[in-house]
């Protein structure tokens with residue numbers, strides 16, 4: 001098996017790789033990864049060779065793939081297929097966010113209702129028709145739905161996600177969704193964040 | 208002055224108008240607004256006439272403007288000028304979010320570094336060059352900065368916002384920012400939201 005000492009260093013490598021992935025860094029040399037992890041690069045290369053990972057001469061390691069290998073070794077491999085409904089400005093930003101993939105959230109499909117958007121490729125995925133949502137959920141096994149549609153259609157699309165079997169919803173639309181008891185919804189409200197900043201700003205100036 | 212009974216109904220009208228603005232509804236008829244507020248439409252029209260607001264025959268009231276008039280009457284008028292740095296997918300989505308304007312957060316300026324983006328109009332605002340950030344802050348009096356740039360430039364742009372006098376920062380870039388003690392930063396991390404959903408999903412299936 002893998003030496004104990006190597007296993008003990010894997011969580012450190014994983015944390016460093018996660019930070020690199022978040023920052024959108026695609027590859028990392030063994031010297032750079034070793035420096036970030038606080039180990040010698042020869043030791044790092046030996047550790048990773050135990051995982052069957054050797055990097056590419058002159059290029060280094062693929063950050064996302066290495067993160068996957070390390071987390072698999074640590075028994076942490078999660079793979080949550082995420083479906084994004086509504087591929088406008090917000091949906092496109094979410095589709096490309098590296099911070100999702102590095103934590104096991106794989107955007108597996110994109111759907112939109114606009115004929116000009118359907119069929120286009122966003123971050124390597126072909127946008128499928130909202131009309132085929134149920135088929136898309138079935139094919140991909142999507143278990144988390146992200147709602148980035150305009151407000152008037154959010155509840156309707158939520159209902160369709162739920163009847164297709166999706167049990168976890170991340171909602172960006174400014175509506176309060178109604179869902180069955182066994183479905184979790186988290187609503188993101190960025191104006192709330194601004195209000196907190198404004199509140200603090202007001203307190204500063206009133207001192 | 209304005210009748211007591213009218214003043215008592217203003218907070219209800221404001222709450223209804225806020226919900227309409229959130230949902231992206233631009234205009235509302237007096238009948239619709241009255242129904243949502245639970246009052247007769249003749250009474251509503253009389254109330255609003257006391258604010259000098261008469262609506263447009265056949266169209267109704269402008270939601271955002273009426274909300275402003277009502278909150279001004281209630282002494283609640285806030286105006287927080289917000290500058291968005293980075294007008295890609297995420298920045299464009301934020302620039303257009305009605306939920307900000309209805310709560311007194313007015314996006315007053317947009318800056319980007321990409322020559323193809325500079326000079327374009329996004330939601331009615333002309334995108335200005337990131338190189339002129341300090342001038343833009345001075346001209347607009349921006350006091351809240353939103354960082355929607357790629358990670359590698361986030362700290363640099365943050366430093367420039369701070370030295371231009373911005374004291375409140377909403378950060379979307381996946382980096383931890385360093386700021387002086389008198390500057391507030393709120394960091395948005397949407398992968399956190401997904402992790403919470405995944406955690407709940409895991410607990411469901413392990414029952």
Ligand SMILES: NC(=O)c1ccc[n+]([C@@H]2O[C@H](COP(=O)([O-])OP(=O)(O)OC[C@H]3O[C@@H](n4cnc5c(N)ncnc54)[C@H](O)[C@@H]3O)[C@@H](O)[C@H]2O)c1
Pocket residue numbers: 085086087088089090091111112113114117130148149150151153157171172173174188189190191229299300301303304305306
């Ligand atoms: N919660 C927040 O803090 C926050 C911030 C910004 C935007 N928003 C909200 O996020 C949503 C998206 O914002 P945006 O700026 O990306 O809007 P957008 O108009 O750029 O994108 C919306 C997309 O949804 C698509 N769509 C419409 N009906 C659909 C359907 N039935 N099925 C699938 N797709 C459909 C449209 O074709 C479009 O591509 C809006 O509801 C907006 O209010 C929320």
Ligand SMILES: NC(=O)c1ccc[n+]([C@@H]2O[C@H](COP(=O)([O-])OP(=O)(O)OC[C@H]3O[C@@H](n4cnc5c(N)ncnc54)[C@H](O)[C@@H]3O)[C@@H](O)[C@H]2O)c1
Pocket residue numbers: 092093094096097098292293294295296297298318319320321324337355356357358360364378379380381395396397398
């Ligand atoms: N926090 C989260 O949950 C979350 C979710 C999605 C995206 N993001 C992050 O938000 C940021 C924006 O994402 P996006 O999808 O909109 O990216 P994007 O590439 O579409 O947009 C980034 C924009 O920033 C501009 N830019 C680059 N350097 C600049 C500078 N010095 N000054 C001003 N503008 C500059 C680019 O020209 C571009 O228009 C990224 O850092 C991304 O990782 C965070």
